[in-house]
Every structure is written in C-alpha cells, then in structure tokens.
Amino acid sequence: MYFKQFYLGCLAHASYLIGSDGEAAVVDPQRDVDQYIAEAEAEGMIIKYVIETHLHADFVSGHRGLAARTGAEIVFGANAGATFPHRAAREGEEIRVGKLVLRILETPGHTPESISVLVVDTEVSEEPLKVLTGDALFIGDVGRPDLVGSKGYTAQQMAGMLYDSLHGNLLKLNDAVEVYPAHGAGSLCGRNMSKEKSSTIGEQRKFNYALKEMPKEEFIRMMTTDLPEVPAYFMKDAEINRTGAAGIETLLRPARLTPEEVNQLAQAGHLILDARPAADFGNAHVPGALNIGLGGQFASWAGTLIPIGTPIVIVTEDEQCVDEAVTRLARVGLETVKGYLDGGMYEWDKAGLQSAAIPQMLADELLFQIQEGADLQIIDVRRPAEFKAGHVPGGFNIQLADLEKGISEFDKDRPTAVVTGPLHLMGDQAASGVRPSRPGSYGMVRVGLRGRPLTATAALVSGPASARPLAIDNPCPSDPVAAGKKGNPSAGLGWPSISLSMARKRSASSRVIGRRCSGSLPMASPRSAAAA
Numbered sequence: 001m002y003f004k005q006f007y008l009g010c011l012a013h014a015s016y017l018i019g020s021d022g023e024a025a026v027v028d029p030q031r032d033v034d035q036y037i038a039e040a041e042a043e044g045m046i047i048k049y050v051i052e053t054h055l056h057a058d059f060v061s062g063h064r065g066l067a068a069r070t071g072a073e074i075v076f077g078a079n080a081g082a083t084f085p086h087r088a089a090r091e092g093e094e095i096r097v098g099k100l101v102l103r104i105l106e107t108p109g110h111t112p113e114s115i116s117v118l119v120v121d122t123e124v125s126e127e128p129l130k131v132l133t134g135d136a137l138f139i140g141d142v143g144r145p146d147l148v149g150s151k152g153y154t155a156q157q158m159a160g161m162l163y164d165s166l167h168g169n170l171l172k173l174n175d176a177v178e179v180y181p182a183h184g185a186g187s188l189c190g191r192n193m194s195k196e197k198s199s200t201i202g203e204q205r206k207f208n209y210a211l212k213e214m215p216k217e218e219f220i221r222m223m224t225t226d227l228p229e230v231p232a233y234f235m236k237d238a239e240i241n242r243t244g245a246a247g248i249e250t251l252l253r254p255a256r257l258t259p260e261e262v263n264q265l266a267q268a269g270h271l272i273l274d275a276r277p278a279a280d281f282g283n284a285h286v287p288g289a290l291n292i293g294l295g296g297q298f299a300s301w302a303g304t305l306i307p308i309g310t311p312i313v314i315v316t317e318d319e320q321c322v323d324e325a326v327t328r329l330a331r332v333g334l335e336t337v338k339g340y341l342d343g344g345m346y347e348w349d350k351a352g353l354q355s356a357a358i359p360q361m362l363a364d365e366l367l368f369q370i371q372e373g374a375d376l377q378i379i380d381v382r383r384p385a386e387f388k389a390g391h392v393p394g395g396f397n398i399q400l401a402d403l404e405k406g407i408s409e410f411d412k413d414r415p416t417a418v419v420t421g422p423l424h425l426m427g428d429q430a431a432s433g434v435r436p437s438r439p440g441s442y443g444m445v446r447v448g449l450r451g452r453p454l455t456a457t458a459a460l461v462s463g464p465a466s467a468r469p470l471a472i473d474n475p476c477p478s479d480p481v482a483a484g485k486k487g488n489p490s491a492g493l494g495w496p497s498i499s500l501s502m503a504r505k506r507s508a509s510s511r512v513i514g515r516r517c518s519g520s521l522p523m524a525s526p527r528s529a530a531a532a
C-alpha cells in the first residue's frame with residue numbers, strides 16, 4: 001500500500017493520497033492539486049477516485065479540478081447534495097483501489113453528510129489498518145457541531161449525531177487502527193486539537209477529552225458551549241464545495257499595476273491587501289491598506305476579514321509572493337485579485353505617493369507606560385478564552401473578527417494600546433499584568449500617541465507563528481500623512497481599517513517570514529493593466 005499525508009499548515013489541513021497496484025484515491029484535496037498528480041505519476045499510479053469526507057467550510061476543495069484533470073470519480077457522503085456528477089456513498093459501501101478496499105462509514109455530527117474512510121489492505125489483512133476520519137474525529141478533539149454545513153439542524157442535534165457516530169461507529173474499531181483526520185491544531189473546525197498529525201483509536205480512547213465516558217446529554221452540552229467564532233466565509237465555502245470550484249489553473253493572473261493605478265483603484269474602493277511582514281508594513285504602507293502577512297494562517301484570516309467578491313490589489317515584497325498570496329486566497333474562495341503593485345513599496349515611494357506608517361513598540365514599553373500612569377485605552381483582540389487566561393489589567397476584550405463592527409465602543413480621541421499575540425504570562429504574573437515570560441513574547445499597537453486621534457499606530461509582535469497580532473491603521477483626515485495630496489483620500493473616512501499580521505518584531509526573523517512564500521500559481525496569461 002502507498003499512503004501519504006499532505007499537510008498544509010496555512011489552513012491546518014491534511015489531505016491524503018492512497019494507492020495500490022497502479023491505482024490511487026485522493027481524500028480531501030486542497031484546491032491546488034498539482035502535488036497529487038505529480039506524486040501519483042511518480043509512483044506510477046492513476047488517480048481513480050477523489051473522496052470528500054464532507055462539505056468543507058474552511059477551504060475550497062480541489063475535488064472538481066482534480067477530477068477534471070484526471071478523470072477520477074468524485075465520492076461524497078450520500079447526504080451532501082452535491083450538484084455535479086458524483087458517487088453518493090452510503091454506510092458500508094466499498095471502493096476498490098488496487099488491492100485496497102476503502103470502506104465508507106457514515107459519521108455525521110460535524111456535518112450531516114460526513115463520512116469516514118476505512119482502509120483495508122487485502123494483501124495484509126481483512127481488518128482495517130487505518131481510518132480517515134475527516135472532521136468527525138481529530139487528534140485530541142472532535143469536530144464542532146455548529147457549522148453552516150449543518151444547515152437545517154441545531155448544534156444540539158448535530159452534537160447528538162456526533163456522539164452516536166463516535167460511540168456507535170468509530171470507537172467500535174480496534175485500538176490499533178490508525179487515525180488520520182482532515183485537520184490539525186489551529187483549525188476552527190474544532191477547538192482543542194493536538195499538534196500530532198495522526199494517532200490510533202486506542203490512544204484517542206485514552207486521551208481525547210471528547211471520547212471520555214459520559215452521558216449523551218453531557219456530551220451535547222460540552223460540545224455546544226464556548227465554541228469559537230465561525231468566520232463569515234465558512235458559509236460561502238461550504239456552498240462553493242457543494243457546486244464544485246473550477247481548477248485553480250483557470251484563474252487569471254492579476255495585472256501588474258503602477259503606483260498611480262494602485263492609487264486610483266484604492267480610491268475607487270479596491271481593498272489594498274499588504275501581505276508583507278507586519279514590521280515592514282509598519283514602516284510604510286499604502287494608506288488604508290489591510291495587512292495580513294503571508295507567514296502563518298494568511299488564508300483563514302483573509303477569509304475571515306475579507307468578504308468574498310471584494311476587489312483586491314496586492315502589495316508584496318516580490319512577484320513570487322504575489323503568486324503565493326493569490327494561491328492562498330483562492331484556497332478559501334477569494335478569487336478577485338485584480339492586480340498587484342509592481343515593484344512594491346519601493347516604486348510607491350519613488351512615485352512620490354504618500355505612505356502611512358505604524359511606529360512599533362514591544363511589551364516592555366507598554367508596561368513602562370502603564371507604570372508611568374499613561375492615559376491609555378487597552379483593547380485586547382485575542383479570543384475570549386485567551387483573554388480569560390490572563391490579560392493586561394484594564395484591558396477590554398473584543399476578538400479580532402468582531403473588531404470592525406465593535407470599534408464604535410472605543411474613544412477615538414484617546415491613545416490606545418491593542419494587545420494582540422499570545423500573552424505568555426506565568427502563574428500570578430497574569431494577575432499583575434504585562435510581564436512576559438520571555439522578552440517580546442507578545443505585542444501591542446498604540447494609537448494616537450502623537451496627540452492626534454487615531455492617527456499613528458504602533459505594533460507589534462513576536463512570538464510563535466500561532467500568534468494573531470493585529471494593528472489598527474486609521475489615518476485621520478486631519479493627519480497630513482493620511483490627507484496628503486497624493487494619498488488615498490478614503491483612508492481617513494469611516495472606521496479604522498484592520499491590519500493583521502503574523503510577523504514577528506522588527507528583526508531578521510521577520511524578514512525570514514517574508515521569504516517563506518514558495519511555489520507558483522499556474523495561471524492564464526496576464527490580462528491588461530486596467531484591472532477594472
């Protein structure tokens with residue numbers, strides 16, 4: 001048997017290529033599918049099936065694109081209601097791949113149509129060796145029951161189904177059966193996933209909190225309490241997957257734009273998405289731009305903060321990063337990148353266009369300012385559970401995904417510090433405030449420190465790649481930076497735009513993150529620079 005897991009850290013997503021005797025199946029492919037085709041070819045296998053464990057909500061799947069390129073049959077759980085030709089698989093149905101038998105288990109709960117796939121290698125045994133559990137069973141967790149793929153059912157009903165799927169089906173398997181889920185730590189399809197990428201039924205029976213013996217009612221209560229937010233794009237992506245997205249290679253490559261063209265498009269309402277490290281963004285950026293650094297979970301934050309269909313212009317460090325950003329955006333259904341700033345901020349400056357900047361400071365400086373009695377409003381944009389676990393005294397918690405709609409609660413005229421990445425507080429330090437366990441392990445943004453309302457912002461952050469730092473950038477109309485003659489006049493109007501980045505503090509490490517992009521996007525020819 002050939003078996004390989006492909007793990008996409010950006011979306012905490014695992015997909016699989018399984019083969020035998022010159023035949024193969026791909027399970028839960030990501031949207032860009034070249035890697036499966038190349039791997040199958042290298043192994044001398046033909047991809048006969050594309051199996052989807054459910055209608056994914058957190059990414060656009062490559063099932064239709066892969067089927068179009070390989071002639072493979074697409075397999076979904078019978079309740080998916082997919083609108084293209086596919087096999088609607090039921091409990092016990094068997095799919096033959098060489099000498100392998102892939103046996104379908106219906107495991108609803110995360111979504112109504114969820115299936116798991118048992119892998120039997122008939123050359124070894126008639127007993128299953130592995131189970132691909134999709135989002136029914138993760139390592140250390142189970143799938144959340146409240147996503148939009150569950151339309152028509154309450155979260156409580158779905159959690160009840162999940163309990164039955166786990167105890168009536170998956171946990172009936174032998175302890176030695178290996179477990180391979182569709183997601184790992186960081187995915188919003190669960191809330192407490194392990195960093196491990198695989199496990200066994202026996203290990204999960206022992207250590208997974210959700211599999212502990214408990215009455216069904218208690219399980220339902222536990223699974224429907226304190227769930228993380230559901231990003232707005234989840235509903236759209238589940239529907240895209242139901243109808244099937246076109247192959248990523250059919251997307252047009254964005255146009256190469258001059259600074260003047262970018263400026264015009266910004267004024268016309270295009271979103272300027274700056275994918276550089278936050279430290280670089282802080283130094284200088286197109287006024288009004290949104291910053292989501294390419295490092296870390298770029299795609300899921302983009303999906304969370306940018307409505308699908310928004311016309312986008314990208315600013316990056318180089319062209320390779322443009323391709324990487326476009327690919328990652330397409331993976332969550334954002335296909336409307338109209339162009340990119342040719343030559344990046346260097347050309348913007350050279351053209352004499354006004355930039356905005358965000359001076360940055362570290363946690364120690366915030367501590368100093370608090371101790372000195374500075375008049376600061378402190379906004380903590382981490383998730384509620386993170387805030388509860390320890391926060392800066394006097395901080396107000398509003399999680400990042402809700403910040404834009406909740407910004408009216410804050411005083412725009414008051415200097416503001418925004419606490420972003422993880423607070424690594426130890427013991428009772430959490431109660432006393434801001435001393436990090438290691439220098440620079442979290443960061444913040446301050447706004448208006450030069451006495452102007454929400455004019456200057458400061459960032460940022462170091463810490464692990466799981467950090468979710470952010471900056472607020474709202475150049476004020478009265479601010480010469482924002483209202484500069486050549487600047488974007490819309491930048492100072494309305495609410496602050498949100499600037500989010502996974503970058504670290506200004507250092508060599510942040511530049512390394514900026515170079516982490518790799519791969520390229522197979523696209524059609526460049527279109528004209530009109531980018532309308």
Ligand SMILES: [Fe+2]
Pocket residue numbers: 054055056057058110135189
């Ligand atoms: Fe899912």
